[in-house]
Amino acid sequence: MSVQERKERERAERERLIVATARELAEQQGWDAVTTRRLAERIEYSQPVLYSHFRGKREIIGAVALQGAAQMAAEVRAATSRANSPRERVAALARAYLDFAARNPAVYDALFQLDGGLAYAQEDTPEPLKDAFAALLESLGEVAGDGVHPGLFTETFWASLHGLATLTRAGRLPPEDAAQRVELLVDRLAVV
Template sequence: MASTDRRQRERTAQRDLIVASARALAAQEGWDTVTTRRLATEIEYSQPVIYKHFASLDALVEAVALEGFAELAAALHQARAGAAGAGAVAVVAHAYVDWAVANPSLYDAMFIRATGLHFGAEETPPELTDGYAELRAATTAIAGDRDPDVLAEVLWAALHGLVLLDRGGRLRPAHRRARVEAVAALLAG
């Protein structure tokens, strides 16, 4: 039994190293540089070891994205924990944008690159639903007779759009905070 536990720990450690290396490489050089061949060289494993853990590069990106969703949910939860009412929407909105700006390659894995992850489905992983739950909790406080899910979706879409337009250099950089405040104020009515 002990050797089985040890093998499982080693397998988990290998998987974690592959995911961490993919994240680091993407953060340093972009997702286009992340290949199984490059990862194998970086971590000194053979490509078959990587494929033992991940059926494809897309599956590896999905694992990275799941980590990102968990981290984003934690950041949103922490921000929302000290706020109430309309203030909750603003702090969650700022936390979302700040997190996305600080983690561009991770954000890409979550929202730009193709994955098999599905939102709003029975098989939606908790890492995805937890972040959405934080957006929904923030908008529930201001919903009144409006549907808090619709408000959460609008908030999410607006923030995502702001993040991508800002990253693309299409918005005035000095006005990021004001834009987030405007979105929160519009939702609060």
């Protein structure tokens, strides 16, 4: 038994290595640079080993996305927990969200731009994704305003943040006034 257990441990360890390496490589050189050959070389195994852990590149992206979702949820909760008013909580959430997107662009892409083969907004949505949305809902739900469904409000606010994050990073919006845009968004959308 012990032998088998050790093998399973090693296998799980190798899987973590693959995901961590993919993430690292993507952050360093972009997802285009994450080829199965380069990834295999970095983990010092041959290509087919990747396919014994994941169905393909898409699933590797998905694994990075799930990891990222958990991290983002944690960072958002940490930021909002330090705030004392609903208004301040929403502002902290927005800053934390955009900060995460800016500091982890590849992970953010894996989550919301690329196809990681994950289901979103459904019953079979993976737990980390549901929980990340829940982290947003916790702070945004309380400023939805009368007669507005908290979930719908959270979706809308989130979409706005997502738009800012992606357009800014893609060079479609000048980055100088980023803070002002966030302030405007919080001021107008949140009912406090």
